[in-house]
Amino acid sequence: xxxxxxxxxxxxxxFIYEGMAADLENNGSSVACAxxxxxxxxxxxxxxxxxxxxxxxxVYDPLEGYNRWMTAFNDKLFLYLLDPVxxxxxxxxxxxxxxxxxxxxNNLKFPLYFSNNLLxxxxxxxxxxxxxxxxxxxxxxxxxxxxxxxxxxxxxREDFGQTLGYWGVGSGIPIVLPFxxxxxxxxxxxxxxxxxxxxxxxxxxxxxxPNNALEASGIKAVEMINTTSLHLGEYxxxxxxxxxxxxxxxxxxxxxxxxxxxx
Amino acid sequence: MSRWLISVILxxxxxxxxxxxxxxxxxxxxxxxxxxxxxxxxxxxxxxxxKKKGKIFALVDDVFDYKTMARIALGxxxxxxxxxxxxLFAKKFERKLKDSxxxxxxxxxxxxxxxxxxxKVKKNRIKLYSQIIGKDDVYDVVYKFYKDKKSNDWKIYDxxxxxxxxxxxxxxxxxDFLRHKSVDExxxxx
Numbered sequence: 001x002x003x004x005x006x007x008x009x010x011x012x013x014x015f016i017y018e019g020m021a022a023d024l025e026n027n028g029s030s031v032a033c034a035x036x037x038x039x040x041x042x043x044x045x046x047x048x049x050x051x052x053x054x055x056x057x058x059v060y061d062p063l064e065g066y067n068r069w070m071t072a073f074n075d076k077l078f079l080y081l082l083d084p085v086x087x088x089x090x091x092x093x094x095x096x097x098x099x100x101x102x103x104x105x106n107n108l109k110f111p112l113y114f115s116n117n118l119l120x121x122x123x124x125x126x127x128x129x130x131x132x133x134x135x136x137x138x139x140x141x142x143x144x145x146x147x148x149x150x151x152x153x154x155x156x157r158e159d160f161g162q163t164l165g166y167w168g169v170g171s172g173i174p175i176v177l178p179f180x181x182x183x184x185x186x187x188x189x190x191x192x193x194x195x196x197x198x199x200x201x202x203x204x205x206x207x208x209x210p211n212n213a214l215e216a217s218g219i220k221a222v223e224m225i226n227t228t229s230l231h232l233g234e235y236x237x238x239x240x241x242x243x244x245x246x247x248x249x250x251x252x253x254x255x256x257x258x259x260x261x262x263x
Numbered sequence: 264m265s266r267w268l269i270s271v272i273l274x275x276x277x278x279x280x281x282x283x284x285x286x287x288x289x290x291x292x293x294x295x296x297x298x299x300x301x302x303x304x305x306x307x308x309x310x311x312x313x314k315k316k317g318k319i320f321a322l323v324d325d326v327f328d329y330k331t332m333a334r335i336a337l338g339x340x341x342x343x344x345x346x347x348x349x350x351l352f353a354k355k356f357e358r359k360l361k362d363s364x365x366x367x368x369x370x371x372x373x374x375x376x377x378x379x380x381x382x383k384v385k386k387n388r389i390k391l392y393s394q395i396i397g398k399d400d401v402y403d404v405v406y407k408f409y410k411d412k413k414s415n416d417w418k419i420y421d422x423x424x425x426x427x428x429x430x431x432x433x434x435x436x437x438x439d440f441l442r443h444k445s446v447d448e449x450x451x452x453x
Binding site for chain 2 (some may be wrong): 046047048049052053095099102106149154155227230231233234237240241243244247248251252255256259260
């Protein structure tokens with residue numbers, strides 16, 4: 001009953017979303033500055049103006065005020081909570097163990113990666129993810145060691161946002177999520193499907209490990225602390241590259257997602 | 264006299280070989296050498312990183328075209344700058360890129376870098392694909408080369424790191440900045 005409700009909700013959300021996306025297109029204000037519009041006046045620039053978008057056109061970002069606020073909130077959360085906790089954790093738990101935990105978590109997310117490869121009819125990606133799961137779950141001691149990557153079978157991670165993008169759903173407006181950071185309307189609405197496919201979330205599926213939402217949040221917290229502990233200082237270093245942290249994150253996220261979907 | 268001439272010719276050959284950097288079919292092998300030389304430098308932990316700075320940039324400088332990067336990053340605004348402003352901007356942008364790159368090197372801890380081959384995407388563009396096997400993830404790094412019309416030289420004008428173009432990121436940020444502020448303020452800020 002619950003999962004039926006979820007699905008109905010998702011369908012409804014998608015329906016509204018499609019309407020909004022169509023609206024956006026009609027207004028002619030597009031979010032992505034995907035393709036270069038500028039044409040070089042002379043041929044002396046080696047064609048760079050066509051290759052790089054000039055983005056003179058402003059990004060359609062009606063939630064910008066909220067997004068900026070949430071980016072600042074996440075920033076404080078990271079710098080004053082997640083980062084110090086992860087730093088302390090990294091001093092207590094040796095790195096090989098933390099890499100092991102990260103490997104186990106990724107291995108358990110196999111249904112998510114695999115199903116989204118299938119939904120995009122990607123035979124090679126599906127095969128790779130299946131092979132990775134089988135190898136890492138057995139020789140890799142229940143996912144603890146990423147043997148597959150070591151022998152050259154690289155991950156082919158796909159999520160439901162990418163699946164929707166693959167089938168032509170545009171990204172919609174940018175939305176910054178609490179704790180999770182930059183996203184957009186499509187990817188935010190896809191989270192429900194991702195959670196339903198992941199054995200580490202709690203949406204009522206019988207294959208899911210947590211028994212309630214609290215346990216699922218606990219697992220998510222461990223995952224976030226563990227991941228941060230493997231990347232200490234990187235956030236601060238990246239922030240130095242930005243003139244404006246919010247637009248830096250927003251633009252990088254869009255570009256990354258667009259390329260992930262195009263692959 | 265003839266000995267003198269031979270040594271001049273030899274020297275000239277050496278110099279031009281350096282100046283006319285990388286021939287098309289050698290891009291991957293040259294980059295292979297450079298990447299491994301840099302990772303060997305980084306793996307040697309006794310010397311502090313800052314002391315290796317000179318050696319690292321000596322390896323990088325002749326394939327990275329900082330001036331072109333600066334020009335692309337500024338987009339159409341570049342042509343509105345005076346030659347002095349262009350020079351100053353290019354200089355500061357080069358320093359920013361180098362600082363940023365150098366700052367990232369402290370995160371290197373014996374990750375494996377794998378080159379995945381080069382592809383000629385256009386007659387004056389080559390992409391060299393590589394992957395960094397990180398602790399918990401695999402990152403794509405794509406080095407993008409262009410062939411300069413005047414010198415026929417292949418040089419790097421952009422790098423995609425984890426699917427995000429470095430120069431495109433700067434270009435958007437600078438365009439945003441210049442919407443409200445002047446070029447001089449930008450030069451001061453970067």
